[in-house]
Amino acid sequence: GEDVEQSLFLSVREGDSSVINCTYTDSSSTYLYWYKQEPGAGLQLLTYIFSNMDMKQDQRLTVLLNKKDKHLSLRIADTQTGDSAIYFCAETLSGNTPLVFGKGTRLSVIA
Amino acid sequence: GAVVSQHPSWVICKSGTSVKIECRSLDFQATTMFWYRQFPKQSLMLMATSNEGSKATYEQGVEKDKFLINHASLTLSTLTVTSAHPEDSSFYICSARGRVRGSNEQYFGPGTRLTVT
Numbered sequence: 001g002e003d004v005e006q007s008l009f010l011s012v013r014e015g016d017s018s019v020i021n022c023t024y025t026d027s028s029s030t031y032l033y034w035y036k037q038e039p040g041a042g043l044q045l046l047t048y049i050f051s052n053m054d055m056k057q058d059q060r061l062t063v064l065l066n067k068k069d070k071h072l073s074l075r076i077a078d079t080q081t082g083d084s085a086i087y088f089c090a091e092t093l094s095g096n097t098p099l100v101f102g103k104g105t106r107l108s109v110i111a
Numbered sequence: 112g113a114v115v116s117q118h119p120s121w122v123i124c125k126s127g128t129s130v131k132i133e134c135r136s137l138d139f140q141a142t143t144m145f146w147y148r149q150f151p152k153q154s155l156m157l158m159a160t161s162n163e164g165s166k167a168t169y170e171q172g173v174e175k176d177k178f179l180i181n182h183a184s185l186t187l188s189t190l191t192v193t194s195a196h197p198e199d200s201s202f203y204i205c206s207a208r209g210r211v212r213g214s215n216e217q218y219f220g221p222g223t224r225l226t227v228t
Contacts, residue, residue, distance in 0.1 A: 035219070040224070042115075042204050042219045042221040043155075045216065045217075045218065098160055099145075099157075099206075099217060102154060103153065103154040104153075104154055
């Protein structure tokens with residue numbers, strides 16, 4: 001079945017770049033997403049990438065996709081304390097199938 | 112962006128009672144709604160998928176008689192936890208999928224924290 005793996009913790013200093021990594025097993029994945037969850041809150045869609053893309057940049061966020069290795073990463077430039085949260089990687093086969101989530105990476109930003 | 116609301120945001124109930132959680136898509140029509148459950152420090156576990164006007168499809172291991180899902184309209188789905196027990200205490204998150212600005216994304220509600228005493 002489908003599986004999505006993420007490292008559980010990442011700690012960075014304010015102002016540095018954060019890179020959160022994710023691997024997935026289903027080569028048919030078409031859409032790959034990054035969500036942010038702050039304490040006690042729901043999920044906020046940060047960005048997504050289609051499987052026919054290698055990179056997507058949106059302000060401080062850069063998503064890289066290596067489809068051959070089934071590896072997805074999220075880079076946050078100039079990380080701020082407000083970026084502290086859990087980041088979930090998710091994938092889906094099509095617009096009509098449920099998302100499959102990783103366990104989430106807890107990002108801690110040290111001032 | 113698209114907004115999904117949930118009500119209530121938190122609820123405390125006694126063991127044996129039933130609790131209804133509402134999920135609404137506020138500015139778009141949700142053809143599909145999903146219900147997730149999240150245990151502390153864990154990922155989201157998909158409970159069920161529902162399409163408007165049809166019965167929900169439950170994931171393996173989720174009791175459909177315990178977690179009743181109704182998707183009566185394109186903007187409203189409800190999850191009723193029947194005869195709740197302390198082990199049902201969790202964070203329940205709904206999400207809605209529909210056509211927003213030409214793309215078919217999935218948007219999440221803020222979650223409902225259920226505590227069963």
